[in-house]
Amino acid sequence: MGNRPFFITWQSQDSDHFFQYEKANGATFILKDGKKIMDLSSISYHAAFGSNNPEIIKAIAKQSVRFSVSNPKAMFSLKDEVSFELLEHLKKKTGKILYTVSGAESVENALKLARYTTKKKIILARERSYHGASLGALSVTGDWRNKAHATPKDWTVRIPEPSEPNAIEKTRAIIKKVGPDKIAAFCLETITGGNGVIIASKEWWQGIQKICDEYGILLILDEVVCGFGRTGKNFGFHHYPIKPDMVCMAKAITGGHIPFGAVWVSEKISKTFDHEVFSFGLTNYAHPLGLAATKKVLQILERPKFKQHLKALEIVFKKYMKSFAKFQCVKEVRQVGLLAAVELKEKDDYFFKLLKKEIFVSQIGNSFIFCPAYILSPKQLELGLKKFESLLMEIEHEFKGIQKRNRSA
Missing domain, CATH: 3.40.640.10 (Type I PLP-dependent aspartate aminotransferase-like (Major domain))
Incomplete structure (x- = not known):
């Protein structure tokens, strides 16, 4: 894997943490296998208006x-x-x-x-x-x-x-x-x-x-x-x-x-x-x-209409962040506007599990960093956050299992 003629940043060159990018539009990028991935982090927190705006x-x-x-x-x-x-x-x-x-x-x-x-x-x-x-x-x-x-x-x-x-x-x-x-x-x-x-x-x-x-x-x-x-x-x-x-x-x-x-x-x-x-x-x-x-x-x-749109997105975003904070596996949720971190109590690598859910969320340590594109509709944002919620449910199940085993040990 490390024999490419270019570097992949912030990781060892033999790492498998990459995806085969084919094209992108709005807040979605499409992989070579045809899978559509909703980006909930605006790539590196910069594609606020989506790709190809x-x-x-x-x-x-x-x-x-x-x-x-x-x-x-x-x-x-x-x-x-x-x-x-x-x-x-x-x-x-x-x-x-x-x-x-x-x-x-x-x-x-x-x-x-x-x-x-x-x-x-x-x-x-x-x-x-x-x-x-x-x-x-x-x-x-x-x-x-x-x-x-x-x-x-x-x-x-x-x-x-x-x-x-x-x-x-x-x-x-x-x-x-x-x-x-x-x-x-x-x-x-x-x-x-x-x-x-x-x-x-x-x-x-x-x-x-x-x-x-x-x-x-x-x-x-x-x-x-x-x-x-x-x-x-x-x-x-x-x-x-x-x-x-x-x-x-x-x-x-x-x-x-x-x-x-x-x-x-x-x-x-x-x-x-x-x-x-x-x-x-x-x-x-x-x-x-x-x-x-x-x-x-x-x-x-x-634009006044765009400002109203951002407020509508924030209502959905805030609702789900409050919901995520109730999970036992979550240590803390920090949110302001359309920027948030969901910090887990235990660290693990969820890169491929996220892609399997057809979403991308930046993970730094044991925190997921949400920075969604402004061009998402409230319904699209809700769909993406529901997919992340399903991952949290899986993490929650594993977390409770570990706790139960630790108590009985």
């Missing part, structure tokens, strides 16, 4: 006729329009947009900006987090993917998880020990995505904001997964009373149709470069096809 494809095609590649220094109306529309979607009146081609690059550039403008090196990050696979983004990532690589760990200091007792007080103690004069920024997922949909309390975020204000520490928010309507609001940080200095975006920004990303940079930081060279850039900076896709995504998200 006709509106997004049309917008990309239309722009490609005009020009499909541009110079990073080129000025054109689409770049202006999308930048202003992004500011509006962020509910920000000032600041600038730095364009990238991925979430990792968005985080990477935010870290560079924080260190450049503060002249400090240390970044505060959470133990349970994922920010991307490039070296800088990986250095603030807090899971097994970091441990496998020689990242600049001396520049990252871990803070307690929001659920820990006295987390804010412990964070303050860490800052005092490290020295606030050495700390450039916090880099935090507003709502943790692939690492378990960890939803911090408003009180925790208020505590983080207070620390930032008190010590002059920048706040970088990673909204790569939880942005663009995923949590029931435009962005995850709109749930909280916080004032980020930078917001990292990618994934649903184009619905995955074009690799693309962006960083919103506050006026406080962006003004640094009014008379100073902005030594940041990418070959495909503000790629016109990415901009065209983003413009269409923002248009779709602003």
